[in-house]
Every structure is written in C-alpha cells, then in structure tokens.
Amino acid sequence: MTAYPDSASRSAQLHQRARRVMPSGNSRQTIFFKPYPVYARSGEGCRVVDEDGVERIDFLNNYTALIHGHRHxxxxxxxxxxxxxxxxxxxxxxxxxxxxxxxxxxxxxxxxxxxxxxxxxxxxxxxxxxxxxxxxxxxxxxxxxxxxxxxxxxxxxxxxxxxxxxxxxxxxxxxxxxxxxxxxxxxxxxxxxxxxxxxxxxxxxxxxxxxxxxxxxxxxxxxxxxxxxxxxxxxxxxxxxxxxxxxxxxxxxxxxxxxxxxxxxxxxxxxxxxxxxxxxxxxxxxxxxxxxxxxxxxxxxxxxxxxxxxxxxxxxxxxxxxxxxxxLTPEAFARLGALGDRLRSGLRECLKITGRDGQVQGAESLTMLSLSDRPFGTYRDTAYAVRFGEPQAAVHRSLMNRGVLTSPSLLFNLSTPMVEADVDFTLEQVLAALKAL
Ligand SMILES: Cc1ncc(COP(=O)(O)O)c(C=O)c1O
Known part of the structure; x- marks a missing residue:
C-alpha cells in the first residue's frame, strides 16, 4: 500500500498539477487536507479507491450525502x-x-x-x-x-x-x-x-x-x-x-x-x-x-x-x-443507528484503553471523535479542540494508512452497505492509531 503522504504518489502529482489551474489546487475547501488530499478513482459500496490503487472504508460519504455508499x-x-x-x-x-x-x-x-x-x-x-x-x-x-x-x-x-x-x-x-x-x-x-x-x-x-x-x-x-x-x-x-x-x-x-x-x-x-x-x-x-x-x-x-x-x-x-x-425505511435507519451505537461505544473503549483524553459525540449514523483535553460544548471549545488539535490530524493521517477514510476532524458517517465487521475493523485501526500517537 502506498504510504500517505508520499510525494512520488499519483495523488501528490495530481495535486501539483491542480495547483497550476486552481487556487491551492482546490474547488472545495471543505475536502482539503494537508499536505494534499488523495484523488479518488472509483467507489463501490462503502469503499473508495484512490488514484494510487489504495482502498479505504469511506466514512465521509461525500460529507454525509451518500447514505447508501457508492453506486448503490x-x-x-x-x-x-x-x-x-x-x-x-x-x-x-x-x-x-x-x-x-x-x-x-x-x-x-x-x-x-x-x-x-x-x-x-x-x-x-x-x-x-x-x-x-x-x-x-x-x-x-x-x-x-x-x-x-x-x-x-x-x-x-x-x-x-x-x-x-x-x-x-x-x-x-x-x-x-x-x-x-x-x-x-x-x-x-x-x-x-x-x-x-x-x-x-x-x-x-x-x-x-x-x-x-x-x-x-x-x-x-x-x-x-x-x-x-x-x-x-x-x-x-x-x-x-x-x-x-x-x-x-x-x-x-x-x-x-x-x-x-x-x-x-x-x-x-x-x-x-x-x-x-x-x-x-x-x-x-x-x-x-x-x-x-x-x-x-x-x-x-x-x-x-x-x-x-x-x-x-x-x-x-x-x-x-x-x-x-x-x-431508507424505518428498518434501514434502525440498522444504521445500531451500527452507530457500536461505533460510539467502541471509540469510547479505545480512549479508555489508551488513556487518551477525548469525547465521542453524535447520534445514529453521525459520530465524531474529538481528542480534546477539556470537555466542550460550544464552538469556542471545539475551535480549540478540533481545529487546532495536532493529535487529531495525526490520527487522521494514521487512519489514511490503515484503510480508513475520515475527515481531519474525525467525523465518521455511516452508510447502509456497512456491516459490523467494517465497524470492528475501523475500531481496531483507531486503537492502533491512538497507540501510535
Ligand atoms: C448543516 C449544513 N447546511 C448547509 C450545508 C451546505 O450544503 P451544500 O454543501 O450542499 O451547499 C452543509 C454542508 O455540509 C451543512 O452541513
């Protein structure tokens, strides 16, 4: 698997090419992350493959839009x-x-x-x-x-x-x-x-x-x-x-x-x-x-x-x-909710095992892991905790190299093709990423 970041990767080269014709190489600031975003080639179900052939579970789902994953x-x-x-x-x-x-x-x-x-x-x-x-x-x-x-x-x-x-x-x-x-x-x-x-x-x-x-x-x-x-x-x-x-x-x-x-x-x-x-x-x-x-x-x-x-x-x-x-029947929502509960309790367990400070928030198919060292409730707290959190960015990068695509703010959106094994695999990767901090 191509490691991220890698200046020789096709994604890194595409980003350099994009920078010539688009400011910061970008048309959508909300999906940029440093040092460069990976470029997507294809998607199927809850997985997306980048231009270097690396497959990841997609927890972004086009920022929640793809509730059925890719190409249902x-x-x-x-x-x-x-x-x-x-x-x-x-x-x-x-x-x-x-x-x-x-x-x-x-x-x-x-x-x-x-x-x-x-x-x-x-x-x-x-x-x-x-x-x-x-x-x-x-x-x-x-x-x-x-x-x-x-x-x-x-x-x-x-x-x-x-x-x-x-x-x-x-x-x-x-x-x-x-x-x-x-x-x-x-x-x-x-x-x-x-x-x-x-x-x-x-x-x-x-x-x-x-x-x-x-x-x-x-x-x-x-x-x-x-x-x-x-x-x-x-x-x-x-x-x-x-x-x-x-x-x-x-x-x-x-x-x-x-x-x-x-x-x-x-x-x-x-x-x-x-x-x-x-x-x-x-x-x-x-x-x-x-x-x-x-x-x-x-x-x-x-x-x-x-x-x-x-x-x-x-x-x-x-x-x-x-x-x-x-x-999206009531049953489909119930399934997503149960998967979300499994993910949230697993993430809390990851924090406990590693002794890391943090909060797991969210409901149903929306979850966020915030590695904040103080409790938060307002924007002013999260501006400190999420945006400027270096551990947060490190976990995001680490997950990129462990087959899990999430946001730099560690948002995990579920999609209906996901099964318990996908959640459990993800929890193992989060635990490994937290241990590696
Ligand atoms: C709560 C909320 N409102 C509005 C928008 C804007 O939607 P769009 O990106 O489709 O313009 C977003 C996008 O993420 C959002 O999360």
Missing part, C-alpha cells in the same frame, strides 16, 4: 433509466412531484417543497422565504455553525478569538474580507445551548428578526446536540417575537425516517434539505408550512420570492433521490 445498484438503476430518457429539460417532470410527495409524507414541518441544487441554496431560500413572510431582514444563527456559503448564513462560521467578542454576546464576524457590514449587522450570533444569553440577544433584536436558523447537531461544534431547554427557549422566543424557525436538515435529515424534526418532536416553519435526498447527485430543497411556502407562489401576481434555477429539480437527481429515499 437500485439508485444507479433509477439514475440510468432516467439518463436514457431525458437528462435536463425546461419543463417540469413527474419525478419531482414524486420526491416532493415523499418528503411531505415523512416530514411534519414540510407541507410543500421547492427544489434547488445545493444545501447552500436551500438555506438561502429558507432565509429569503422567512424575510418575505415576516417583512423583516435579520436572522439569528449559532456561532461557528456551518450552513453553507450564503452570505448571511456564513457569518461567524469560522470566528477566531481576536474578533469573536464576549462569549455571551458573540460578535458578527465576517467570513471573508470585504463581506458587507450590512450583512454582518443583519445577523445575530448566538452562543450554543446558552439559554439565558441567547434569549436576551433574541429579545434585543426581536422587532427586526425574520428567523432563527438552527442545525440541531452542528458538525463544526463537534456534534454536540441541542439541549431540550435550548430548543424550547428558541421555539418559544421565536414564536413570541413573530420570527420563523428554520431547521437546517441538510446534514441531519439522516438521523431518522422523519428527520431530525421527528426525533425532536416538532414541526419547524421551514426546513432546509440537501445531501441524502439527491441519491448522490447535486440537490437542495426548502420545505415548510404551506402558508409560509406561499411566498414562492405566483397564482395571484408576482411571487414574493422569485425563484428560478436552470437545474432545479433536474430529473436525474429527482429519480436517484427518490430511489435513495425509498430505500
């Missing part, structure tokens, strides 16, 4: 059948109705849907819908939470101590140089799970607030879940202030048959979706209560929120997405 036969058959009929067209197709019906059927907060091409767009459309519905400009989001690349959604996504201000009143920090001040002013940044501080911030901006945007198990916060008290406060305060509740389920729709909202037991006003609903093809969708989604309608005049897009609801994505979602 039924998803491929649906996509192929569609490819043979029609790939893209400036007319609606039946396929988009069928996928929308499935989402409406499963998700309590989704009475109507509109499709787009990414989670970024889904969040953007949800924010615009909330603004149009309330006539207000501002949104509230969690410090450090990732919601994609829409200007308002990315505020304070990667805030650092020099700029982030007091913990109970986080500053609105630009995510890129030159980000308009008007954007920063229209975003209220909340500290995760801090009930009293967040309530005070929301109330202070109440009259201008269109929506509260929440991912209930944010990956950039180490998968520390929302507390019951925090969710209750957010829902109550949003309702009191006349602001909408946007649940970002781009990542966490994979938590169950009825999504994260099913687990949390409430119907958000708007839901942003993407990833698993596209069967491995580019997708995004916003769904919500019919009364709110009416902002996109134009039966009686121009829509309150105009929404076009050359590839919205493209038939290949719709066909693959429908096949992928139909495979």
């Amino acid at each position: 036969p039924e998803v491929m058959a649906a996509a192929r059948a569609q490819l043979d009929r029609l790939t893209a067209v400036a007319l609606p197709t039946e396929a988009e109705i069928a996928l929308a019906e499935l989402l409406v059927d499963r998700l309590e907060g989704v009475e109507q849907v509109r499709f787009a091409n990414s989670g970024t767009e889904a969040v953007m459309m949800a924010i615009k819908a909330a603004r149009a519905y309330t006539g207000r400009p501002r949104i509230a989001k969690i410090e450090g939470a990732y919601h994609g690349g829409y200007d308002h959604a990315e505020v304070s996504q990667a805030a650092t101590p020099a700029a982030w201000g007091p913990a109970d009143r986080p500053a609105s920090v630009a995510n890129y140089k030159g980000q308009p001040k008007g954007v920063l002013d229209d975003v209220v940044v909340l500290p995760w799970n801090d009930v009293e501080a967040s309530r005070a911030l929301l109330e202070a901006h109440g009259a201008d607030l269109a929506a509260v945007l929440i991912d209930p198990i944010p990956s950039r916060l180490g998968l520390v879940p929302i507390s019951e008290a925090y969710l209750a406060m957010l829902r109550e305060t949003a309702r009191k202030l006349g602001a909408l509740f946007i649940l970002d389920e781009v990542y966490c729709l994979r938590l169950g048959y009825r999504g994260a909202q099913g687990r949390l037991g409430f119907a958000p006003d708007l839901t942003a979706m993407a990833k698993i609903i596209g069967g491995g093809f580019p997708v995004g969708a916003v769904g919500g209560k019919a009364e709110v989604m009416a902002v996109f309608g134009f039966d009686d005049g121009p829509p309150r929120v105009p929404h076009g897009g050359t590839y919205n609801a493209n038939p290949v994505t719709m066909a693959a997405g429908l096949a992928a979602m139909r495979l």
